[in-house]
Amino acid sequence: MPTTDHLIDLRSDTVTRPSAAMRAAMAAADVGDDVYGDDPTVNRLQALTAERFGFEAALFAPSGTQSNLIGLMAHCGRGDEYLVGQLAHTFKYEGGGAAVLGSIQPQPLAQQPDGTLLLSDIEGAIKPDDIHFARTRLLALENTIGGKVIPRAYQQDATALAHRHGLIAHLDGARVCNAAVKLGISLQDAVAGFDSVSVCFSKGLGAPVGSVLCGTREMITRGIRIRKMLGGGLRQAGILAAAGIHALEHNVERLAEDHDNAARLAAALAGIAELRVHAPETNILYVDLPAAACSTLGPFLRERGIVASVGPHMRMVTHLDVARDDVLRVAAAFKAFFA
Numbered sequence: 001m002p003t004t005d006h007l008i009d010l011r012s013d014t015v016t017r018p019s020a021a022m023r024a025a026m027a028a029a030d031v032g033d034d035v036y037g038d039d040p041t042v043n044r045l046q047a048l049t050a051e052r053f054g055f056e057a058a059l060f061a062p063s064g065t066q067s068n069l070i071g072l073m074a075h076c077g078r079g080d081e082y083l084v085g086q087l088a089h090t091f092k093y094e095g096g097g098a099a100v101l102g103s104i105q106p107q108p109l110a111q112q113p114d115g116t117l118l119l120s121d122i123e124g125a126i127k128p129d130d131i132h133f134a135r136t137r138l139l140a141l142e143n144t145i146g147g148k149v150i151p152r153a154y155q156q157d158a159t160a161l162a163h164r165h166g167l168i169a170h171l172d173g174a175r176v177c178n179a180a181v182k183l184g185i186s187l188q189d190a191v192a193g194f195d196s197v198s199v200c201f202s203k204g205l206g207a208p209v210g211s212v213l214c215g216t217r218e219m220i221t222r223g224i225r226i227r228k229m230l231g232g233g234l235r236q237a238g239i240l241a242a243a244g245i246h247a248l249e250h251n252v253e254r255l256a257e258d259h260d261n262a263a264r265l266a267a268a269l270a271g272i273a274e275l276r277v278h279a280p281e282t283n284i285l286y287v288d289l290p291a292a293a294c295s296t297l298g299p300f301l302r303e304r305g306i307v308a309s310v311g312p313h314m315r316m317v318t319h320l321d322v323a324r325d326d327v328l329r330v331a332a333a334f335k336a337f338f339a
């Protein structure tokens with residue numbers, strides 16, 4: 001096993017390593033050449049994901065970045081525009097791929113503190129049909145965003161607004177399973193109103209690789225060509241898809257434990273006067289630190305077996321490989337540092 005086993009890694013929920021049961025499922029996967037559509041395990045993951053999220057069809061992609069890009073490119077053409085929050089992953093953290101590779105212009109909108117975009121901002125940014133303007137084609141939202149759950153009523157209003165104006169509504173649902181579990185609703189209800197959704201299996205669900213894009217059969221058919229063009233056509237990908245199936249079947253409900261652990265960590269840190277702890281909604285906890293602490297806290301934690309991205313607005317993420325007791329160890333280390 002890896003030598004990093006004893007470390008508590010709070011940098012992201014992407015750091016999880018596949019469990020023994022997941023590895024066994026991967027090793028046993030029936031495979032074929034997925035570019036020919038022959039991989040039974042990929043086909044099963046796609047069918048299962050489409051069914052769980054209430055879509056006609058789905059497409060396996062190597063990453064969430066690619067899955068979002070396939071979605072945007074399947075919906076929008078050269079010279080089209082999409083409306084997106086300025087803190088959204090597709091706008092800020094995907095290398096500008098929609099613009100660079102899709103010739104799709106992003107129209108960024110101010111993100112509100114709860115992660116939403118004002119409906120009036122969305123409406124105001126939709127361009128009329130005029131030769132001066134790009135054609136506004138799509139609204140992209142993200143849930144969870146910065147660990148925050150988008151309110152259901154807002155989701156309904158925003159997607160209805162998009163549809164009223166003839167726009168497509170796409171969800172970057174990298175962590176939408178966290179939102180569903182937090183709200184206590186089905187995955188299908190969690191994505192209600194959206195025309196397409198990208199879901200990551202490599203975050204809190206604990207798979208090593210993989211995302212799935214859900215949409216209509218017609219959109220997914222276009223997406224298959226785009227995925228090939230982007231270099232995402234994989235061959236015996238069933239080995240990876242098996243991890244996704246295992247994740248869907250075993251690791252969704254347990255996200256509640258990650259949410260509990262984040263809340264427990266927040267409560268334990270709240271007693272430290274030097275910190276400002278932002279109450280977590282799901283598995284992502286933000287803590288504001290005094291600037292003077294930033295350079296020394298990281299090495300201090302590291303000596304105690306804790307890996308974290310330390311900064312003035314520090315993010316800590318709980319996941320499958322962070323146990324309840326680990327949270328107490330982290331809190332004890334913070335207390336020792338600030339004592």
Ligand SMILES: *Cc1c(COP(=O)(O)O)cnc(C)c1O
Pocket residue numbers: 062063064065066068089090142144172174175200202211
């Ligand atoms: C991680 C993430 C992605 C992209 O996933 P990768 O697999 O890292 O490319 C997209 N959107 C959100 C919100 C994410 O957190």
